[in-house]
Amino acid sequence: MNAIEVPPTWKQLQINQMAGTIVVIGQTDSGKSTFVRWLISQLCQYHERVGWLDADVGQSTLGVPTTMNLAVISEPPAQLPRPDATFFVGATSPRGHMLPTVVGVHKLQRRARQLGAGAIVVDTTGLVAREQGGGVLKHWKIALLEPTTVVAIQRHGELVHILTPLVRNPSLKVHILPIARGVNRKTVEQRMKRRREQFRRYFSQAAPLTIEYNRLPVYDLEQAGQRHLLALEDRHGFTIALGIITAMTTREMIVFTPARDAAQVARLRVGSLRLNPETGREMR
Ligand SMILES: Nc1ncnc2c1ncn2[C@@H]1O[C@H](COP(=O)(O)OP(=O)(O)OP(=O)(O)O)[C@@H](O)[C@H]1O
Ligand SMILES: [Mg+2]
DSSP states (O other): OOOOOOOHHHHTSOGGGOOEEEEEEEOTTSSHHHHHHHHHHHHTTTOSOEEEEEOOSSSOSSSOTTEEEEEEESSOOSSOOOOSEEEEOSSSSSTTOHHHHHHHHHHHHHHHHHTTOSEEEEEOOSOOOGGGTHHHHHHHHHHHHOOSEEEEEESSSTTHHHHHHHHTOTTOEEEEEEOOTTOOOOOHHHHHHHHHHHHHHHHTTOEEEEEEGGGSOEETGGGOOTTEEEEEEOTTSOEEEEEEEEEEOSSEEEEEESOOOSTTOOEEEEEEEEEOTTTOOEEO
């Protein structure tokens, strides 16, 4: 992990009293993921297990874009941990995909509790603008997750519409932090490049796998086509692996995937993104 600047406002947080679910919100490039990583390391002093719930489907830390990931850890991670559970949302933004976003984050929270996490820190997407549904998304996510604590990293008042009802809720602690000085902003191109690299790396170990899909529940089959990204899911709805459809008949599809065995696949879920399997480039 690179050296990070720990502002005095972070040190003033009473982390020894934090437990349950802690949701971190902020615009893109507000330093959410860096803060989350630091907070998780600190929480490891007070809890035997800590859940790192990366719910950012665009700029994912623990997994690939389009997915949300959970890692339950027991000591400060020197390297990025492997996820214990993955949920496929199917797109790189929650816009137009609000339901899988809130369902997935809740399923991962439940899994974190089952795995014994005493504190669960949720990193979120930078979608906060009211006119884009950011307020609705954060409010309903909070209603579902019932966090004890919300940490809001704010630049210039962009979170006020989200925070106004939250700060009046006596059963919620809300900490509003300024942006750390060390934060770097990324351009749209840098974000796309990062996603492309993550996909390319993920599919670098992939090979064609034939799946007889006519025996399986397939969700959003009507949008399935060449080069569509899809998830191979287990019976709990968590992702075994992602794949890219390379050929399809009415009975079977050939999927380019790192998974080697279709036997464990209980269902398929087709995403809205199309990808070039060699380059990881998103196709329109
Ligand atoms: N406290 C800090 N000290 C040093 N560098 C930081 C700090 N916070 C953030 N950065 C740097 O700023 C950049 C953006 O930070 P980060 O990825 O944490 O923000 P984010 O809000 O999660 O962004 P995104 O919208 O992409 O999810 C990163 O390169 C990170 O290393
Ligand atoms: Mg982030």
